[in-house]
Amino acid sequence: MSEPKDLIQPDRGQDAIAIHLVNKDGFEAFAKGLSAGQRAALAAQKFEGGGYQVGIVPEGDSWFAVGGIANPESLSSWCLAKLAEELPEGTYRLANIEAGPAMFGWITGQYRFCRYKSDDKPQGPRILLTTQVGQIDAATAEAQAECFVRDLVNTPAEDMGPAALEAECEKLAKAHKAELTVVRGDTLEQGYPMVHAVGRAAARAHAPRLMHLTWGDPSHPVLAVVGKGVCFDSGGLDIKPSSGMRLMKKDMGGAAHAIALAGLVMGARLKVRLHLLIPAVENAISGASFRPGDVLASRKGLTVEIHNTDAEGRLILGDALTRASEESPDLVVDFATLTGAARVALGPDLPAMMARRDETAEAFLAAGKANDDPPWRLPLPDAYREYLSSDVADMANASANPFAGASVAGLFLDRFVGDGIDWVHFDTFAWNPTPRPGRARGGRGLGLRAAWHAIRDRYGA
Known part of the structure; x- marks a missing residue:
C-alpha cells in the first residue's frame, strides 16, 4: 500500500471527487435530488444506502461517489473503509461532513500484504482531503x-x-x-x-x-x-x-x-x-x-x-x-x-x-x-x-x-x-x-x- 501519511491530506481546494454518505432511511430523499439517469445508475448497482455499499454516479463528464453507512452524521473508524477499498485511484473529499475518526479506516482499508506476491499490482492510492488538519498526524500515526x-x-x-x-x-x-x-x-x-x-x-x-x-x-x-x-x-x-x-x-x-x-x-x-x-x-x-x-x-x-x-x-x-x-x-x-x-x-x-x-x-x-x-x-x-x-x-x-x-x-x-x-x-x-x-x-x-x-x-x- 501507499505510505499512510500520504492517504490523508489537507484540503486546500484541490480538485477532488465528492463522496456523499447516506443511509437507508435517507436514501429516498437523497435520490429525489438526482436526475433520472443518475437514479438509474444507482439502481443498476443495487445501491440502496445499506451499510458499506458503494455507488458511482455520473455527473456530466465526471462522477461522484455515494457510500452507505449506518449514520451519515456520526462516523466511526470503519465508515469509509469500504469506499477506500473499492473506489478507483484518485483524490476525494466528503460532502457536508468531515471524516474525523473514519480517517483510520480510510487508511487501513487500503492495507495489503503483498511481500511474497510476485504478480501483485496494487491499486494506486485513494487520497482523502480534510479541513481537520490538526487531526491528520494523530490519525495517520x-x-x-x-x-x-x-x-x-x-x-x-x-x-x-x-x-x-x-x-x-x-x-x-x-x-x-x-x-x-x-x-x-x-x-x-x-x-x-x-x-x-x-x-x-x-x-x-x-x-x-x-x-x-x-x-x-x-x-x-x-x-x-x-x-x-x-x-x-x-x-x-x-x-x-x-x-x-x-x-x-x-x-x-x-x-x-x-x-x-x-x-x-x-x-x-x-x-x-x-x-x-x-x-x-x-x-x-x-x-x-x-x-x-x-x-x-x-x-x-x-x-x-x-x-x-x-x-x-x-x-x-x-x-x-x-x-x-x-x-x-x-x-x-x-x-x-x-x-x-x-x-x-x-x-x-x-x-x-x-x-x-x-x-x-x-x-x-x-x-x-x-x-x-x-x-x-x-x-x-x-x-x-x-x-x-x-x-x-x-x-x-x-x-x-x-x-x-x-x-x-x-x-x-x-x-x-x-x-x-x-x-x-x-x-x-x-x-x-x-x-x-x-x-x-x-x-x-x-x-x-x-x-x-x-x-x-x-x-x-
Missing part, C-alpha cells in the same frame, strides 16, 4: 501503527524470527534516538533463565534474546510496555497438532503490539520514561528442548514446574515483567497472544484484558469503546491461584483442570509483577479470520488503540 502490527504478524516465522524482531527494535530506537540493549547467550541464561529455557532448542539463527529499549526523561513516570515475542510456537515437546500450528507465526503478535505502542508513545513525546521489553524466542523441538516436569529458575527467584511446554509465552513474559518491575514503574502494560481460552470465551474480535486496579481498567475500557477497539475485562480471582500449585516447585506454569484458562494465565503473570504496581494485561488474538472493511484477513491490532488512548489520556503529549 495510529493507522501506521496498526499496519505495522499487521505486517509483522503476517510475515512468516522464517523472516520474522527473534533476529528480525531485534531489527525492528533497532529501527525504532534509531528513529526516536532511544537506547537499545539486547541480552543473549550466557547473559540471557543467567539473567532471564525462563526466556533462555524456552528458546534454547531453536537453531542458532533463531537464538533467544531479550530486547530492552529505553527512552524519555528519567524524571518522568516510568511506563513499561512488554510484548510476548514467540516467533513460532510448535508447542515444544507437548507438540501442537498441525491445525493448531498453522497460524503460530502470529504468536509474536504481542511483541508487534508492544513495539507499535512504543512507537506511538515516542512519536507523541509523552511525558514518560519508557521501558520496552521484548523477550523473543522460537519454541522449537530438539534435543535441547525444555521438558514437561522440568523445574525452571526465574529472574524473580521463583521456581516453576513445567506442566505443559505449550504454555511457554507466560514463562518468557514472567522474566520480562520481573525486569520491568525493577524500574518501579507507574504503569506496566503487556500484550500477548497467550491463551486459546480467551478466544473461546470472547471470540476473535474482543481482546481479553485483566488489570489490578478498577480505575485503570475502567480507563482502558472507556478508551477502547470510544475508539472502536473494545477489550473485555476478565477477572484475576484469588481463589484460582491454587490452580497453579506444584508439589515440587513454587508454582506450575499451567493448570491440570480446564477452567478459567485465560484468568489462570493472568494469575501466573501476576506473580512476576511487583507488589502494588499498576498493571494491565492484554490477551489478544492479533488476527482477523474474517475480512471486513478496513480489517483484512490476517494480522490485526486488537487492544492497541485502547491502550494507546488510555495511556495518552493518562500522561498527555
